Amino acid sequence: MRAGISRRALLQGGAAVAAGEALHRVGFAAVGAQPLEEVGYGQVTLTSTPHLAQIENVRTVLMGLSDDSLLMPFRKMVGQDAPGEDIGGWYQYRADYDYKKEDAGLAPSATFGQWVSALSRMHAITGDPALRERVVHLNHLYSQTIATEYFAKNRFPAYCFDKLVCGLMDAHRLAGDEDALAILERTRKAALPELPGHAVDREVTWRTRKDVSWTWDESYTLPENLYLVSAQMGAEGGEYREMAKRYMDDATYFDPLARGENVLGGKHAYSYVNALCSAMQAYMVGGSEKHLRAAKNGFDMLLAQSFATGGWGPDEMLQAPGSGKVFESLATSHNSFETPCGSYAHMKLTRYLLRCTREGRYGDSMERVMYNTVLGAMPLQQDGQAFYYSDYHSRPSSGDVAGSSNKQGSGGERVYSVHRWPCCSGTLPQVVADYWINGYFHEPGAVWVNLYLPSTLRWAEGEAKIEMEQEGTYPESPEIRLRMKTSQPALFGLKLRIPAWADAASLEVNGSPVPMTVRSGFATVQRRWRTGDTVKLQLPMKPRIEILDEVHPETVAVMFGPRVLFALASELVITSKAHVLAIQQSARDEWTIQSANAPVKMVPFTSVGSRAYSTYLNMPG
Numbered sequence: 001m002r003a004g005i006s007r008r009a010l011l012q013g014g015a016a017v018a019a020g021e022a023l024h025r026v027g028f029a030a031v032g033a034q035p036l037e038e039v040g041y042g043q044v045t046l047t048s049t050p051h052l053a054q055i056e057n058v059r060t061v062l063m064g065l066s067d068d069s070l071l072m073p074f075r076k077m078v079g080q081d082a083p084g085e086d087i088g089g090w091y092q093y094r095a096d097y098d099y100k101k102e103d104a105g106l107a108p109s110a111t112f113g114q115w116v117s118a119l120s121r122m123h124a125i126t127g128d129p130a131l132r133e134r135v136v137h138l139n140h141l142y143s144q145t146i147a148t149e150y151f152a153k154n155r156f157p158a159y160c161f162d163k164l165v166c167g168l169m170d171a172h173r174l175a176g177d178e179d180a181l182a183i184l185e186r187t188r189k190a191a192l193p194e195l196p197g198h199a200v201d202r203e204v205t206w207r208t209r210k211d212v213s214w215t216w217d218e219s220y221t222l223p224e225n226l227y228l229v230s231a232q233m234g235a236e237g238g239e240y241r242e243m244a245k246r247y248m249d250d251a252t253y254f255d256p257l258a259r260g261e262n263v264l265g266g267k268h269a270y271s272y273v274n275a276l277c278s279a280m281q282a283y284m285v286g287g288s289e290k291h292l293r294a295a296k297n298g299f300d301m302l303l304a305q306s307f308a309t310g311g312w313g314p315d316e317m318l319q320a321p322g323s324g325k326v327f328e329s330l331a332t333s334h335n336s337f338e339t340p341c342g343s344y345a346h347m348k349l350t351r352y353l354l355r356c357t358r359e360g361r362y363g364d365s366m367e368r369v370m371y372n373t374v375l376g377a378m379p380l381q382q383d384g385q386a387f388y389y390s391d392y393h394s395r396p397s398s399g400d401v402a403g404s405s406n407k408q409g410s411g412g413e414r415v416y417s418v419h420r421w422p423c424c425s426g427t428l429p430q431v432v433a434d435y436w437i438n439g440y441f442h443e444p445g446a447v448w449v450n451l452y453l454p455s456t457l458r459w460a461e462g463e464a465k466i467e468m469e470q471e472g473t474y475p476e477s478p479e480i481r482l483r484m485k486t487s488q489p490a491l492f493g494l495k496l497r498i499p500a501w502a503d504a505a506s507l508e509v510n511g512s513p514v515p516m517t518v519r520s521g522f523a524t525v526q527r528r529w530r531t532g533d534t535v536k537l538q539l540p541m542k543p544r545i546e547i548l549d550e551v552h553p554e555t556v557a558v559m560f561g562p563r564v565l566f567a568l569a570s571e572l573v574i575t576s577k578a579h580v581l582a583i584q585q586s587a588r589d590e591w592t593i594q595s596a597n598a599p600v601k602m603v604p605f606t607s608v609g610s611r612a613y614s615t616y617l618n619m620p621g
Helices: 007-011 049-064 067-077 112-126 129-143 148-152 157-175 180-194 223-246 250-258 269-284 289-303 325-332 339-357 360-372 424-433 577-581
Strands: 044-046 440-443 446-449 455-461 464-471 479-486 490-497 506-509 522-529 534-538 543-547 555-560 563-567 584-587 590-594 599-603
Touching: 049 112, 049 129, 049 424, 067 112, 067 129, 067 148, 112 129, 112 157, 112 424, 129 157, 129 180, 148 157, 148 180, 157 180, 157 223, 180 223, 223 269, 250 269, 250 289, 269 289, 269 339, 289 339, 339 360, 339 424, 360 490, 360 563, 446 455, 455 490, 490 534, 506 522, 543 577, 563 590, 577 590
Parallel strands: 446 490
Antiparallel strands: 044 455, 440 446, 455 464, 464 479, 479 534, 490 522, 506 534, 543 555, 555 563, 563 599, 584 590, 590 599
């Protein structure tokens, strides 16, 4: 990418107007084939240190919570005895809760289903029987509390139902809980009387005599998991599929997006991006090409208002084109990106889009978000402290920002949320577990490598059993090595994602250079593979400049490979194009750039620690 190019320029030609797309279907055939298959959680052994540290953190926290604490809000809301310790925060139930006066009690039990889902995914990764036993036991205890009264007392009945669907679905398919689908059906019947019956946009009143906090439910996100569980249930999943169709937010969201109309402005960021995952499942399970167009267009509109990190939605709001609100947020907000929740939605969406379109740019976006946001999240704490917002505050501020959870100043900081057990404590374990399924995809005759992480993938190609080991320290270094081990020679294509920024990528097989043609962001090596065959991919990295938008070309981020480099400075850093391009690496994961006043250290988000930083620099024209 040339220096100074904006993210919006990258989208020209990618954000196709939906009416002009030709989508020819034979089964699933938007690109002429079935969607790529996800690999199973257990097919991958991941050995990347930062990724393993994150999953060990969330596993330890979730396994350390007592059964009684986790069931307490359910039991209280249905009038049962509720012994044990109340863990507090958003998770606790308080009959007298007042959103104007207090924080604890906002979303009682909301993360329970997400935690069951994450534990199920971790069991699929590790095979640890203790994880399965915990999942089955928690579901059994929860099944004793199922009642419509729980949903009637809940500010967010659709939100909580959605998480329970996800948890029970994953418990069935990944942890082998034979009772999970029966528990799910009982849950659905208990929830139905307290659900709106159709998608209701956020902030729209649909229950009488309730304060405004009761309008913050997210029924428009329900279809994703309803479609998924309907596919899991096969012929018995018809009611779930019909329910999914009823909750598609077509009139105000998907229909205009499918027509190419940008309706993102003013919408709650995480939930409406997450709703694009429902559009993808309406295509992948329901066969709706309209919803594929809506998701593709919505994603491109989102990218056009994203930060260099891939994050979006300052103060949890999406912005209208040309509003200038993203730039303004650099001086007015420290709540720049709702990190675990936003990255979970973003990485699901890009996974679905990549599977259906086979376009590497979706993998590029997933990689950017992973390295520059969630992989640098602070660890979840046993008392419910959680990392919520990434902070991109990069310009002098005139004072404190109402509602911000972060210390004010002209730079950003990594800090814990003022909330305990917030929504991001639910999504962090899920997005961390999904590292195992985001790296590779498969179709008959080809394996696709999306993320370059030290790992081993195991799969079958016909009668051949294959292990492919991936080595390297990318993105710290540009070299990736893949080594094959096969039970017998096997003919298949190896599809390697070549990032858009990698201008001089090169490829060797068994030490010999291989001509490389990149199509839609992937290079293909087709051959009969044998044990010992080795592929070496080089993705050379050099500094580049990415402007915030065309109106503010002086506001720039410094990129190196897939990572943003953050200036370790609390004041605005003023530099020049020449200085950016002359940046020097001074140590592992540390660079030095010359500013107008003095040299400034720059590091990736995963190395910021507790130091103040600036995401954007000032580069006068």
